[in-house]
Amino acid sequence: MNEASAPSATVTALRIRRTETLATLVRKELERMIVSGELKAGDRLNESALADRLGVSRGPIREACRGLEQSRLVEVVVNRGTFVRQISLQDALDIYDVRSALFGVAGETLAKRITPSQLSILSDLVARMNGAADDLDANYPLNVEYHAKLVEFSGNVRLMTTYRSLAQELHLFRRRGLVSEGSMAVSNREHRAILDALAKRDGARAGRLMREHILAGKNRLMKLAEAETGVAAEPSRRRRRLTAGA
Amino acid sequence: MNEASAPSATVTALRIRRTETLATLVRKELERMIVSGELKAGDRLNESALADRLGVSRGPIREACRGLEQSRLVEVVVNRGTFVRQISLQDALDIYDVRSALFGVAGETLAKRITPSQLSILSDLVARMNGAADDLDANYPLNVEYHAKLVEFSGNVRLMTTYRSLAQELHLFRRRGLVSEGSMAVSNREHRAILDALAKRDGARAGRLMREHILAGKNRLMKLAEAETGVAAEPSRRRRRLTAGA
């Protein structure tokens, strides 16, 4: 809860600079801490403490927070501080819908322009995921990379940055936990089908499969939420609370 | 080219604060200046000059720039300054693809939950656009509002913010100029068709129509670019230059 007591002194942010500003280094470090879960949703970012911990003054810290605010990883409350954003279930579901649309257009675009070497990279990833089909921890990073590559290979820079931003934001919701071994098998089958559609340059099919692939993830989350709360998630569109009090 | 000599002293940024931080006010003012074209693509943002002009110190200016960087309206080059971003034709086309996908999912979502009062608001906008079918300047803001409302009414907050961010970014490309009277008539017909699909709660059709509506805009831009340069735009995916020298 308090970042001053964080264990890993991963403050590689020493003066190797001239290429990057301290604010940028701090932003990346904070991004890492948030995405990795070192900083949890709702946590407050104490400027002075962070400044001490990272060995810089408060200026760069504030600049970094302003960037993080715009990429929706934190919320800034005037005179009270900046807090790691809290994502409601509804927010997460909303993000899935947007991600699904983006992933779909990535598929349509990629099918038109995919190269043999890109195909082989994707094919390799699918094979490795099949090989690790019973190991969640090995599968997870491969899965993330496969998705990232699909978007990256589309060649649409803006699509890539938007997708990445949404994926990062989704990390605020939960530490994995959504992938079970059963879903992993299904997921891998879908991965292969997507690869197949891309190899055949079938843009419409690749787009549809990729949209559905993300929506399958959304459905798993909804099922899980229903099971936990006993209430259906989607119909009740309650607004998220804006204040992020710890 | 120099913001110190800008005419309108729209520095409403006086101390009415306590609700918003100076950095936020500055960011919004800069956003306005960029989107309105007061600051043009490639322009440099001189921190000291801006600080003087807006009556604040450089701290809030820098924080604002960090936010704008993350929302892709400016680019920051270390030790050289922050520049209003320059959007290449390819960037613009890429953005159209993303926007199209987002607009489509907005349609699918909205069709499921649209209310009578929302329908009447949209219907009113369509009617007013038809009434102003021969007046580009009157039509433009209505058109923007219609699109914004369609996304807003979807209820997906993240979709709305992402869409708005992309729309703003597209403003960097060109000051309107894309809408001719002929396209306006076509556009209004499409608006009506979208409204019709929404009224019938036909999500698939609304989504398709809305996707195509944006892609029509992309096609107009491509045609225009081909006519200007004599070269087809889409196939040649040249990378945009990163340095934004004036």
Next chain:
DNA sequence: AATCTGAAAACTGTTGACAGTTTGTCGGAG
């Protein structure tokens, strides 16, 4: 015991100053 009050502590918002880098200029050498 619970609550209210007000001062102290902690923290954010903002500023001005200093250091280092980049840009622009002027004079001289080739």
Next chain:
DNA sequence: CTCCGACAAACTGTCAACAGTTTTCAGATT
């Protein structure tokens, strides 16, 4: 005339200090 280098000006990056706000907490009051 062109090119080169030193010097000056302009500007960005960073920091420490100050001002104002929020939070904490001890002590008084009911």
